[in-house]
Amino acid sequence: MAASPRSTSSTAESGPVRPATGAPPLVEARSVGKRFGDVDAVSGVDLEVRPGEIVGLLGANGAGKTTLMRCLLGIVSPTSGTTELFGDSPSRRNRARLGYVPQGMGLYRDLTVDENAAFSAAAYGSTPPDLDDDRLIERVPLGEQRRVAFDIATAHRPELLILDEPTSGVSATEAASLWDAVGAQAERGVGVLVTTHNMSEAAQCDRLVLMVDGLVAAQGSMADILGGAQVVMVETGDWQAAFDRLSAAGLPVSLAGTTARVLVDDEPAVRAALGDLQARVGSAAATLDERMAMLR
Numbered sequence: 008m009a010a011s012p013r014s015t016s017s018t019a020e021s022g023p024v025r026p027a028t029g030a031p032p033l034v035e036a037r038s039v040g041k042r043f044g045d046v047d048a049v050s051g052v053d054l055e056v057r058p059g060e061i062v063g064l065l066g067a068n069g070a071g072k073t074t075l076m077r078c079l080l081g082i083v084s085p086t087s088g089t090t091e092l093f094g095d096s097p098s099r100r101n102r103a104r105l106g107y108v109p110q111g112m113g114l115y116r117d118l119t120v121d122e123n124a125a126f127s128a129a130a131y132g133s134t135p136p137d138l139d140d141d142r143l144i145e146r147v148p149l150g151e152q153r154r155v156a157f158d159i160a161t162a163h164r165p166e167l168l169i170l171d172e173p174t175s176g177v178s179a180t181e182a183a184s185l186w187d188a189v190g191a192q193a194e195r196g197v198g199v200l201v202t203t204h205n206m207s208e209a210a211q212c213d214r215l216v217l218m219v220d221g222l223v224a225a226q227g228s229m230a231d232i233l234g235g236a237q238v239v240m241v242e243t244g245d246w247q248a249a250f251d252r253l254s255a256a257g258l259p260v261s262l263a264g265t266t267a268r269v270l271v272d273d274e275p276a277v278r279a280a281l282g283d284l285q286a287r288v289g290s291a292a293a294t295l296d297e298r299m300a301m302l303r
């Protein structure tokens with residue numbers, strides 16, 4: 008899939024300039040916190056999405072992304088802070104101006120594609136999309152289900168889209184096609200908040216927000232998120248011994264093939280842990296997953 012950043016401007020011929028940075032936010036969180044028992048799922052998060060921008064919400068499993076989305080939607084009440092949808096408290100009325108695709112897609116498995124579309128259109132008081140598909144959802148492959156969920160969520164022409172891992176479990180081709188559709192929505196001026204674990208998808212967002220343990224740990228462009236972070240790479244014929252020695256020294260290490268990648272920007276510490284083991288040691292730019300792990 009292409010990993011090029013999306014265009015953020017366009018000419019008079021090609022439509023409105025996006026993202027519309029001067030426009031008021033479609034959705035906004037101010038110091039939002041959500042606690043479940045003794046778990047702070049979300050802590051003091053500020054976030055906003057404006058018309059025409061694609062904001063990527065990143066973070067490891069359990070970082071608080073879904074909980075934050077549910078707070079923004081008004082599905083759960085924040086324990087602290089405030090949220091606004093279209094400049095007002097989240098309500099049934101202003102939720103009709105957005106499209107939401109939860110991780111589980113929210114489709115009825117025992118209804119057909121067309122029946123799901125009709126059900127959703129009735130809820131929004133809009134015309135059902137012409138999907139012309141009488142297969143039961145449970146018979147539709149996951150990749151197609153995700154596309155159906157997206158098409159249904161956009162059928163009433165929402166101004167804001169909230170997509171929770173829209174490409175989880177789908178093929179690279181299906182994911183690319185879905186991202187084309189997301190891009191087309193943004194070109195029309197729709198604001199998009201989307202979670203992803205995929206680096207090339209993150210690269211297609213206009214702005215990224217990285218959550219770690221309920222907090223916003225970094226935000227901005229991919230370069231801002233990566234922050235120039237470096238890891239140490241270790242190449243050796245005896246990768247098992249290298250792995251054992253690095254682990255024994257308490258260094259966070261993972262294997263990429265037979266190359267060990269140590270998630271610290273500290274070559275001397277790595278050389279010390281390897282001791283007399285013959286190895287080539289050097290630095291490399293951290294990947295997004297490594298950066299997330301380093302921020303934990």
Ligand SMILES: Nc1ncnc2c1ncn2[C@@H]1O[C@H](COP(=O)(O)OP(=O)(O)OP(=O)(O)O)[C@@H](O)[C@H]1O
Nearest residue numbers: 043046047048066067068069070071072073074075
């Ligand atoms: N209803 C709930 N009751 C109790 N704890 C919850 C509830 N919902 C979420 N949590 C906890 O809040 C934290 C954040 O979960 P959340 O699902 O928001 O993370 P996430 O970043 O969306 O993860 P994933 O990428 O796996 O979807 C986790 O520790 C989770 O166990």
